[in-house]
Amino acid sequence: MAKVLVVTSGKGGVGKTTSTAALGAALATSGKNVVLIDFDVGLRNLDLVMGAERRVVYDLINVVQGDAKLAQALIRDKRVPTLSLLPASQTRDKDALSDEGVSRVIAELKEKFDWVICDSPAGIERGATLAMRHADVAIVVTNPEVSSVRDSDRIIGLLDSKTERAENGERVEKHLLLTRFDAVRASRGEMLNVEDVLEILSIPLIGIIPESSEVLRASNLGSPITLNNPASAAARAYFEAAKRLNGEALEVTVPGDRKGLFGKLFGRRAA
Amino acid sequence: MKLINFFKRPSTAPVARERLQILLAHERAVSGKSDLIAILQEEIMAVIAKHFPVDQEGIKIKMERGEVVSTLEVEVEIPTPMCPSFPLPAKRATPVQGDVSELDGAEDDTEMARTGT
Numbered sequence: 001m002a003k004v005l006v007v008t009s010g011k012g013g014v015g016k017t018t019s020t021a022a023l024g025a026a027l028a029t030s031g032k033n034v035v036l037i038d039f040d041v042g043l044r045n046l047d048l049v050m051g052a053e054r055r056v057v058y059d060l061i062n063v064v065q066g067d068a069k070l071a072q073a074l075i076r077d078k079r080v081p082t083l084s085l086l087p088a089s090q091t092r093d094k095d096a097l098s099d100e101g102v103s104r105v106i107a108e109l110k111e112k113f114d115w116v117i118c119d120s121p122a123g124i125e126r127g128a129t130l131a132m133r134h135a136d137v138a139i140v141v142t143n144p145e146v147s148s149v150r151d152s153d154r155i156i157g158l159l160d161s162k163t164e165r166a167e168n169g170e171r172v173e174k175h176l177l178l179t180r181f182d183a184v185r186a187s188r189g190e191m192l193n194v195e196d197v198l199e200i201l202s203i204p205l206i207g208i209i210p211e212s213s214e215v216l217r218a219s220n221l222g223s224p225i226t227l228n229n230p231a232s233a234a235a236r237a238y239f240e241a242a243k244r245l246n247g248e249a250l251e252v253t254v255p256g257d258r259k260g261l262f263g264k265l266f267g268r269r270a271a
Numbered sequence: 272m273k274l275i276n277f278f279k280r281p282s283t284a285p286v287a288r289e290r291l292q293i294l295l296a297h298e299r300a301v302s303g304k305s306d307l308i309a310i311l312q313e314e315i316m317a318v319i320a321k322h323f324p325v326d327q328e329g330i331k332i333k334m335e336r337g338e339v340v341s342t343l344e345v346e347v348e349i350p351t352p353m354c355p356s357f358p359l360p361a362k363r364a365t366p367v368q369g370d371v372s373e374l375d376g377a378e379d380d381t382e383m384a385r386t387g388t
Contacts, residue, residue, distance in 0.1 A: 146287050153295050189282020196288045200295060 002110035005117045005245070006135035008159075010151030012122030014143045015179040018215060018225070020119040021049045022235065023139070025224035026242035028083035032114040035074065037086045037105075039131035040121035041097060044088035050077065051222025052085055061089040064101030070108055079227055084113070094127045106134045115245075124154060129162050136165065137173045137245070139206060143180045144192040152176075152201055175206035177241060182211045183254045194254075207241030208254050209234050308332050315345060323349045 007020045020036055028034040037060060038046035047053045052075045058068035063086070070086075077083035086109075089096070109116045120131035132138060138159050142152040159172045166172065178197060185191040198205055209215075210233050218228040226235045226242075240250055312332045319325055329348035335341060 146291055149291055150294065150298075153298070157299070186284070189284045190280075192284050192287050196284065200288070200291050 002113055003115055003136045004106060004110065004134050005115060005137045005139065006120055006132040007117060007139045007141060008120040008128060008132055008155050009122065009141040009148070010124060010128075010155040011143075011148045014141050014148050015209070015215075016122070016141050017045050017049050017119055018219060019139065019141050019177060019179065019209070019238070020046060020117055021224035022226045022238040023242050023245070024115070024117050025077075025080060025083060026226040026235075026239045027115050027117075027245065028077070028080045029226070030242065030246065031082065032246070033082050033112065034115045034117060035084045035086060035109050035113045036117045036119060037109075037131075038088035038119050039127055040119065041088045041092060041094040041127060042090065043121065044090050046119050047075075047085065047087045048222060049219050050085055050224065052077070052087070053222070056087045059087045059089040059092075060105070061092045061096045063105055064097055066101075070105065079223075094121075094130075097127075097130055099130070099133070102130055103134065124158060128155075129158065132159060132163050132172075134164055135159070135172050137175070139175050139177050140201070140203065141177050141179055142197060142201070144178060144182075144186065144194075144197055146192075149192070149197055149200055156201065156203060174203045175244075176201055176203050177207050177209065178205065179209040180211045181208050181254065205252050206244050207237050207252060209237045209241075210254060308334060311343075315347075319347055319349075325349055 007016050007023070009016050017038075017040075024034050024036045036046060036050070038044050039060070040046070041061065044059075047056055055075050058073035060073070062068040063070050063073045073086055075085045075087065077085065086105075106116060118131045118135065121127040140152050140155055140159075142148050156174060159174055160166050163172050176198065178194060181194070182191055186193040194205070194208060212232060212234040214229050214232040215225055215234055218225040221228060225232065226238050229235055230239070237254075240252070243250055244252075312330060315332070316325070316330055319330070325347060331344075331346040333344040333346075335344070
């Protein structure tokens with residue numbers, strides 16, 4: 001049964017697109033059929049992070065409006081054959097996305113793929129609510145920083161009220177992905193620690209991505225970090241998060257040199 | 272002690288945590304009421320639409336909570352009758368100068384209404 005996952009955050013620049021690309025590639029290398037949809041109409045970037053910017057012919061709006069078939073718009077990844085991308089439009093307005101059109105496209109994708117991953121735009125406007133509308137599972141990307149935590153709290157509220165599942169009295173499975181985490185700074189009391197953020201947001205943790213220069217190197221090259229440098233601490237954390245999405249019960253640890261110590265201190269089971 | 276403090280900068284993360292906890296406790300209480308705002312917007316809109324041609328985007332409703340009283344702010348944009356495309360309501364088929372000022376005054380009046388909590 002296909003699952004629809006939304007990667008969202010409220011705040012911009014916390015790592016939604018990076019995480020969408022990294023998790024999508026990790027899930028696809030594990031043998032799942034994965035499609036990534038960029039919902040950031042007018043400010044598309046998933047194509048660039050995936051290294052597919054020169055292969056975009058048709059986009060989500062073309063498909064929603066019936067100007068192109070889904071098969072024409074989907075871009076298959078050259079590195080992982082089970083990974084596809086449905087890019088956003090760079091020139092059109094997000095109002096061109098109709099609720100019915102998006103529902104139809106998602107339903108069609110659910111027939112072909114195991115995971116439909118929606119990369120949400122920042123904000124709480126229509127683009128963000130459309131991206132989360134059909135989600136079964138949500139990943140809330142949060143930085144250990146006050147404005148990001150506050151915006152995540154707001155997005156969690158929307159996931160509980162504005163999604164199809166919420167309206168049908170069901171729940172969207174919500175997970176916290178803490179990105180750009182610096183274990184050393186947190187231990188010095190300079191940065192919110194994992195327990196602080198978990199206590200405030202009270203949703204289960206699916207992964208902690210350490211601050212890493214490898215993330216920027218990967219996006220420079222147009223390659224998800226899980227493909228570009230699978231051995232890096234950040235990539236390992238994404239691989240583990242992908243396993244938890246697939247239902248494996250793995251303890252959450254801060255990857256890196258301090259793994260043992262922080263695993264003991266902050267170890268958490270994903271719900 | 273002073274020497275230790277000089278070398279060790281005070282930790283700021285506990286302050287961040289406390290500020291967030293206080294702020295979010297407040298915001299969660301308020302966001303529960305956002306449905307009320309939406310209902311108010313719709314109903315106020317329906318009443319005004321009976322008399323003036325206004326569109327859904329032209330109305331702004333804001334509720335601010337104070338300790339003693341809270342304020343409900345309603346701002347309605349009504350197209351100016353000077354504009355030739357302004358379709359007048361049936362009862363005011365012949366616009367005169369007096370009507371214009373009356374309309375302007377009415378807009379000011381609707382800008383703010385006060386309610387107790």
